Amino acid sequence: MEKEKVKGIPYGVASFKQLRQENSYYVDKTMYLPMLEEISNYLFLIRPRRFGKSVFVSMMRAYYNIAKADRFDTLFDGLWIKEHPTPLKNAFQIIYFDFSIVGTGSNEQELEQNFNKYCGQVLDVFAEVYASFYDKGFEQEVKKESSARSKLNYRFLIKSMKGN
Known part of the structure; x- marks a missing residue:
């Protein structure tokens, strides 16, 4: 038994x-x-x-x-x-931020750098995970951008140009 x-x-x-x-x-x-x-x-x-x-x-x-x-x-x-699945089951690309792991800084500038670096890393991982949903080179283009804001803007620009 x-x-x-x-x-x-x-x-x-x-x-x-x-x-x-x-x-x-x-x-x-x-x-x-x-x-x-x-x-x-x-x-x-x-x-x-x-x-x-x-x-x-x-x-x-x-x-x-x-x-x-x-x-x-x-x-x-x-x-x-x-x-009882809904029509939205497995329907989205997810960007998830856990700001508890960003860390702190000794001053405001260091905190901002840590925050931007973490957000950029999350967006780089997003580009790796969802690269197959975009045109060839998407992942490389996202990773080439220097700031989290520019990485996110690039992703939204690509999607808006495709009408999604």
Whole structure:
């Protein structure tokens, strides 16, 4: 007789993918996704500390990310949304910033440099992940830009020229 693996308590874990892969307890909140899609474009999620905001955002990233479409069944197996997917499932390219890892600086200028460098790195990774959705050379062009603002502007310029 095989012993059933005991679920772990995910204290301090903010990654939906990690929770699902490590057999941790997870409170299924996927039934709220259709409701969120029906309300305004701007959401303000406010809850007390340790109330699952980061895991919820991580779950939304996994659900809406077009680059994770091939992992949908694995990540959402046994959850409400797998049986009730919305038309927006895996429909978006996701840019995700976690400003808690930017760090600080000894002065305002150093803080601004750290912030810009981090944002630029996030946009470089975005270009790598989604390069196949753009014309050849997109990734190289984004990485060639010197500031986060110019990288983001280039991405929006490309999309607007294609009418998307």
